[in-house]
Amino acid sequence: MNSKDPHDYAALAQNIKQWAKELGFQATGITHTHLGSAEQQLTAWLDQGYNGTMEYMAEHGTMRSRPQALIPGTQRIISVRMDYLADIDDDPLKTLKSPNSAYVSRYALGRDYHKLIRSRLVKLANKIRDEIGVFDSRAFVDTAPVMEKPIASQAGHGWIGKHCIVVNREAGSFFFFGELFTNLPLPIDNATDDHCGSCRRCIDVCPTQAIIAPYRLDARRCISYLTNTLQESIPIELRPLIGNRIFGCDDCQLVCPWNQYATKSGEPDFMPRQGLNDAQLIDLFAWTEQEFLDRMAGSAIRRIGHNCWLRNIAIALGNAPTSNEIITALKSRVDHKSELVREHVTWALTRHLI
Numbered sequence: 001m002n003s004k005d006p007h008d009y010a011a012l013a014q015n016i017k018q019w020a021k022e023l024g025f026q027a028t029g030i031t032h033t034h035l036g037s038a039e040q041q042l043t044a045w046l047d048q049g050y051n052g053t054m055e056y057m058a059e060h061g062t063m064r065s066r067p068q069a070l071i072p073g074t075q076r077i078i079s080v081r082m083d084y085l086a087d088i089d090d091d092p093l094k095t096l097k098s099p100n101s102a103y104v105s106r107y108a109l110g111r112d113y114h115k116l117i118r119s120r121l122v123k124l125a126n127k128i129r130d131e132i133g134v135f136d137s138r139a140f141v142d143t144a145p146v147m148e149k150p151i152a153s154q155a156g157h158g159w160i161g162k163h164c165i166v167v168n169r170e171a172g173s174f175f176f177f178g179e180l181f182t183n184l185p186l187p188i189d190n191a192t193d194d195h196c197g198s199c200r201r202c203i204d205v206c207p208t209q210a211i212i213a214p215y216r217l218d219a220r221r222c223i224s225y226l227t228n229t230l231q232e233s234i235p236i237e238l239r240p241l242i243g244n245r246i247f248g249c250d251d252c253q254l255v256c257p258w259n260q261y262a263t264k265s266g267e268p269d270f271m272p273r274q275g276l277n278d279a280q281l282i283d284l285f286a287w288t289e290q291e292f293l294d295r296m297a298g299s300a301i302r303r304i305g306h307n308c309w310l311r312n313i314a315i316a317l318g319n320a321p322t323s324n325e326i327i328t329a330l331k332s333r334v335d336h337k338s339e340l341v342r343e344h345v346t347w348a349l350t351r352h353l354i
């Protein structure tokens, strides 16, 4: 029997995994639509208000945890993994320890991944269609109503670590996921066991103590949320803890022992742009709004806008050692048109002038 037989779903599943590999995905897993305790955990998390201003996480109700409610007829979810560490000789820990340098989360150094992964998922669906004819499919990449982590974990990509990120024993955790919802009754893959054991490195290293208990993250304290999702003023008590992290934070992943197995990506899109893997805070702070928009075209960073960009860098400059250059740079923005920027610049200047 070959995969042209629409009933030979085992062979088709094998072919799908091979095609996904040829399309640049490092691994593919298939799971059903029952997400176990994910719904209960999500509800409890939302009830505590840990989602902060991410209201969209509550907006879709049980559709988030019930893929069949989101896309009726869905029987299986094909979950694909794409590794994103750029193929460069780079020491993120060194950048973190250089207070005049800007630290940008490794996932955001290159081009935004959404379009890339979506287009590959569409190609994968087309390939399946070429093989078996018409079938239903819908591609998702980091989409609000899809619980990509429980789906990925259930599809065998790894376990959800104590930092609430999927970890794989052979590949670490520096990867993106995408999903293809389908009506095909493909055989499913097994979930993997949790291998965190007694380790708690991610909990202990978190600069803002955002991992309030194993497997529980208070997003309102998470530097990723504060610097790339929150559009408002960043709580004053957290600012000194943010250090030089101007967009996202990788600390919990950098210390995870499983990331010694993380491999580099060959995707040109993930190569750093604008020297963001090792840029100086002062240089980035000098970008005009137009420069920011031009230089960050095609980057996930562009979405936060120039004001939040300046807000984040102002905090990092406030945390850097005092120098005339930093004070001059901050003063150049003290009359900025945005109250958000002015307030953070004033805070940063106060750190240097007292």
Ligand code: SF4
Residues within 6 Å of the ligand: 161, 162, 163, 167, 195, 196, 197, 199, 200, 201, 202, 203, 252, 255, 256, 257, 258
């Ligand atoms: S750092 Fe340790 S506790 Fe955290 S996810 Fe990795 S293995 Fe699990």
